[in-house]
Amino acid sequence: MALSVRYWGTRGSIPTPTPDMARYGGNTSCVELTLSDGSQMILDAGTGIRGVGLAATGQTTPVHVLLTHLHLDHIQGLMFFAPLFAPGRDVRIYGPPALGAPLLNRLGRYISAPLAPVEIHELPAEVTFEEASDGGWDVGPARVQAAFVNHRGPTLGYRITDGDATVAYLPDHEPALGQRLDGASGEWISGHGLAKDADLLIHDAQYSDSEYSQHVGWGHSGIADTIAFARLTGARRLALFHHDPLHDDAALDALGEEAAAAAGDQFEEIALAREQQTATLAT
Amino acid sequence: MTQAVELILARNLLSAVELAAFIIDTDGTVVFFNDSAGALIGRRFEEVGPLDQEQWSSEFGPFDEFGQLMPTDSLPLSVALREGLPANGRFSVRLEEGDLVPVEVSALPLVTANGFQGAIVVFWRAAE
Numbered sequence: 001m002a003l004s005v006r007y008w009g010t011r012g013s014i015p016t017p018t019p020d021m022a023r024y025g026g027n028t029s030c031v032e033l034t035l036s037d038g039s040q041m042i043l044d045a046g047t048g049i050r051g052v053g054l055a056a057t058g059q060t061t062p063v064h065v066l067l068t069h070l071h072l073d074h075i076q077g078l079m080f081f082a083p084l085f086a087p088g089r090d091v092r093i094y095g096p097p098a099l100g101a102p103l104l105n106r107l108g109r110y111i112s113a114p115l116a117p118v119e120i121h122e123l124p125a126e127v128t129f130e131e132a133s134d135g136g137w138d139v140g141p142a143r144v145q146a147a148f149v150n151h152r153g154p155t156l157g158y159r160i161t162d163g164d165a166t167v168a169y170l171p172d173h174e175p176a177l178g179q180r181l182d183g184a185s186g187e188w189i190s191g192h193g194l195a196k197d198a199d200l201l202i203h204d205a206q207y208s209d210s211e212y213s214q215h216v217g218w219g220h221s222g223i224a225d226t227i228a229f230a231r232l233t234g235a236r237r238l239a240l241f242h243h244d245p246l247h248d249d250a251a252l253d254a255l256g257e258e259a260a261a262a263a264g265d266q267f268e269e270i271a272l273a274r275e276q277q278t279a280t281l282a283t
Numbered sequence: 284m285t286q287a288v289e290l291i292l293a294r295n296l297l298s299a300v301e302l303a304a305f306i307i308d309t310d311g312t313v314v315f316f317n318d319s320a321g322a323l324i325g326r327r328f329e330e331v332g333p334l335d336q337e338q339w340s341s342e343f344g345p346f347d348e349f350g351q352l353m354p355t356d357s358l359p360l361s362v363a364l365r366e367g368l369p370a371n372g373r374f375s376v377r378l379e380e381g382d383l384v385p386v387e388v389s390a391l392p393l394v395t396a397n398g399f400q401g402a403i404v405v406f407w408r409a410a411e
Contacts, residue, residue: 097397098396131396134397147285147288148288148289148397149288150288150291150292177292177295178295178299179294179295179298187284187285187286188286188291188294189285189291190285190288190291190292191285192285193284193285194285
């Protein structure tokens with residue numbers, strides 16, 4: 001029995017469909033989890049989700065889509081996600097609560113004229129929109145927990161536990177904003193509870209450390225802070241995620257080497273996530 | 284347990300400002316006060332740590348003008364926080380050496396889509 005992970009989009013901010021970005025991938029955030037009972041869960045709906053939908057053509061099982069937040073690089077693919085256009089298909093979309101409007105209405109600002117050719121109420125699938133609750137919920141054999149984390153606008157991180165395997169997903173996260181992580185207690189670090197002792201932590205690492213100094217407060221992390229956060233949470237494996245659109249493959253190779261050198265043997269594995277890469281966790 | 288992200292951000296902000304301030308959580312526990320608040324009451328947060336409402340009251344107040352401990356749940360401040368509205372008040376706190384000092388207090392409740400997450404409370408010495 002296993003929980004498997006496939007990266008369909010690892011890029012942050014905007015798609016980068018150019019040859020020099022192809023190895024790490026140009027699609028924006030999307031990660032597919034296949035739970036131990038075969039249930040499908042999709043983390044974020046960046047442009048990568050288009051591939052998930054095309055690969056699952058003909059399936060009829062429920063699809064669970066967990067959105068961390070509604071920035072365009074995390075929802076842009078929804079309009080091109082085939083299950084939403086399959087009549088009667090059970091698609092459950094979860095996202096952050098926010099003051100002022102329910103999730104349906106906020107997503108409807110994108111899936112509506114003039115930005116889209118269809119209205120959100122016209123989607124042929126049986127779509128439900130649920131705001132993530134504090135207490136968590138079950139999807140098949142997995143327990144999902146969500147909590148707000150430090151990013152611009154209402155943004156969730158997720159913790160998914162299936163048997164003995166735990167994946168933490170915090171693709172847009174700046175836990176070091178306004179504080180030094182070293183010396184801070186976990187209680188006072190954004191996202192700490194979600195990531196604690198995770199078998200796999202998928203975490204924002206958009207910037208090199210020198211770039212981060214120019215982007216403090218933008219809601220993303222530099223490599224050193226990501227490594228510090230992962231170490232403080234006790235994560236076993238660290239996947240660096242949400243690659244900057246200005247970083248081509250060569251730049252990401254260099255960043256990966258820098259991260260591996262800085263991390264030493266603190267983790268069982270540290271690597272930059274690549275599109276179509278898979279990982280398997282025993283449950 | 285990780286604190287609500289609003290409280291974490293508030294703590295990071297208050298750590299960097301000169302205005303004396305503390306943070307209470309949904310239970311009314313003082314989960315942080317900054318160095319300026321510490322300077323006013325004569326104790327640093329690192330020495331004191333989190334204090335529930337009862338501990339805070341017995342250590343620091345609030346006291347009325349006659350030096351009598353005021354019931355915190357009846358303070359306009361507490362009532363307003365429960366209702367999710369900003370509030371102002373005036374009472375006295377006890378310094379480390381035992382003196383009572385009148386302070387003005389303003390509370391800013393942190394109400395989010397998930398409800399009341401706590402409050403930022405700022406205070407300063409009141410004019411005699």
